[in-house]
Amino acid sequence: xxxxxxxxxxxxxxxxxxxxxxxxxxxxxxxxxxxxxxxxxxxxxxxxxxxxxxxxxxxxxxxxxxxxxxxxxxxxxxxxx
Amino acid sequence: xxxxxxxxxxxxxxxxxxxxxxxxxxxxxxxxxxxxxxxxxxxxxxxxxxxxxxxxxxxxxxxxxxxxxxxxxxxxxxxxxxxxxxxxxxxxxxxxxxxxxxxxxxxxxxxxxxxxxxxxxxxxxxxxxxxxxxxxxxxxxxxxx
Numbered sequence: 001x002x003x004x005x006x007x008x009x010x011x012x013x014x015x016x017x018x019x020x021x022x023x024x025x026x027x028x029x030x031x032x033x034x035x036x037x038x039x040x041x042x043x044x045x046x047x048x049x050x051x052x053x054x055x056x057x058x059x060x061x062x063x064x065x066x067x068x069x070x071x072x073x074x075x076x077x078x079x080x081x
Numbered sequence: 082x083x084x085x086x087x088x089x090x091x092x093x094x095x096x097x098x099x100x101x102x103x104x105x106x107x108x109x110x111x112x113x114x115x116x117x118x119x120x121x122x123x124x125x126x127x128x129x130x131x132x133x134x135x136x137x138x139x140x141x142x143x144x145x146x147x148x149x150x151x152x153x154x155x156x157x158x159x160x161x162x163x164x165x166x167x168x169x170x171x172x173x174x175x176x177x178x179x180x181x182x183x184x185x186x187x188x189x190x191x192x193x194x195x196x197x198x199x200x201x202x203x204x205x206x207x208x209x210x211x212x213x214x215x216x217x218x219x220x221x222x223x224x225x226x
Contacts, residue, residue: 076218081164
């Protein structure tokens with residue numbers, strides 16, 4: 001399956017890309033995607049402990065299962081306001 | 082800026098008087114307006130400006146959820162929230178929240194809660210730029226769901 005990954009702020013800087021499609025095995029979880037993301041962009045390793053993920057615009061846990069076509073946001077610590 | 086849209090994320094200048102005017106209603110006895118602006122210093126260092134980045138579709142969804150939550154907790158008459166993104170200069174308005182209620186106590190509480198939730202749960206980031214040409218992402222907090 002394929003998911004659409006959106007990188008923001010420091011994560012975008014480290015990945016050197018704003019968004020990309022990532023191929024994963026069926027029944028892959030958010031945690032599996034995180035590992036694949038670091039394989040694709042090793043610079044993200046320094047940031048990964050502070051990252052949170054959203055799936056289809058909802059904050060998600062690492063054990064959440066992904067589905068084909070999901071939109072995953074890679075979210076460094078936030079600072080709005 | 083439209084008076085009809087109560088939740089906006091915009092690149093354009095925010096006029097707090099319009100945000101306040103949008104919550105005016107005869108049944109309300111008071112309105113509270115919070116206005117966030119770009120401070121001239123960060124950690125003692127003079128700041129030239131701030132660049133806000135946003136995950137826009139998720140942020141709009143979160144703001145609507147914040148509004149729904151505020152309305153469950155307090156008897157709100159009208160409520161408006163506007164957050165800016167893109168490049169901002171010192172003194173410019175980054176965010177405005179207005180709430181009108183029958184009585185002032187609940188208007189203050191509801192407005193305070195809304196701006197705190199905006200800070201904690203909106204997927205937004207800011208990069209400070211300094212006079213010597215350096216830039217730095219502002220250290221944030223993990224997003225809350």
